[in-house]
Amino acid sequence: xxxxxxxILYLFFAFVNKQAKSQTLDxxxxxxxxxxxxxxxxxxxxxxxxxxxxxxxxxxLDFFREKKALVIHVRHEHNPxxxxxxxxxxxxxEKVFSKKVVNSFLGTGLDDYLKQNHVKKLVLCGMQTHMCxxxxxxxxxxxxxDCTVIKDACATxxxxxxxxxxxxxxxxxxxxxxxxxxxxxxxxxxxxKAN
Numbered sequence: 001x002x003x004x005x006x007x008i009l010y011l012f013f014a015f016v017n018k019q020a021k022s023q024t025l026d027x028x029x030x031x032x033x034x035x036x037x038x039x040x041x042x043x044x045x046x047x048x049x050x051x052x053x054x055x056x057x058x059x060x061l062d063f064f065r066e067k068k069a070l071v072i073h074v075r076h077e078h079n080p081x082x083x084x085x086x087x088x089x090x091x092x093x094e095k096v097f098s099k100k101v102v103n104s105f106l107g108t109g110l111d112d113y114l115k116q117n118h119v120k121k122l123v124l125c126g127m128q129t130h131m132c133x134x135x136x137x138x139x140x141x142x143x144x145x146d147c148t149v150i151k152d153a154c155a156t157x158x159x160x161x162x163x164x165x166x167x168x169x170x171x172x173x174x175x176x177x178x179x180x181x182x183x184x185x186x187x188x189x190x191x192x193k194a195n
Contacts, residue, residue: 029121126153
């Protein structure tokens with residue numbers, strides 16, 4: 001009797017946990033920002049290790065597609081190399097917004113589209129960490145969205161001001177450090193395990 005009750009309770013809690021996990025992406029959208037060829041080797045604004053970031057973004061993209069959750073691509077109007085990188089290329093069914101400025105929400109209709117789809121949570125990744133990814137995260141937070149930045153699915157570059165060169169890794173992590181006030185910061189594996 002005790003054993004069967006334990007089995008029933010185990011199955012019940014396993015079911016409840018599975019149901020809770022399956023609903024974690026309700027009202028959530030994945031936003032991939034500026035993952036475009038001009039940031040990759042041979043492009044006119046090559047970043048530090050963009051391929052690694054794209055591989056992590058692909059894992060997120062596959063996960064969201066598998067869960068039939070909302071996926072949105074944002075691209076910066078730029079030529080040459082303005083096409084979205086092949087590893088994370090959009091499907092015909094996925095919305096693509098084009099922008100001319102850092103902020104993905106400014107003049108694009110992104111906020112309206114998210115509201116039409118009842119989105120309350122954003123999972124963000126992309127390029128560059130200290131520019132358009134940061135801009136979208138801050139703007140999303142200010143518009144009332146619950147934001148999560150996937151730290152290893154983003155990339156940036158070395159920056160120089162006056163005679164001071166700041167390596168890409170430091171630019172990346174200092175940006176993430178400031179974004180903690182606006183978003184949860186998670187790694188890809190950590191996010192996938194939690195969902």
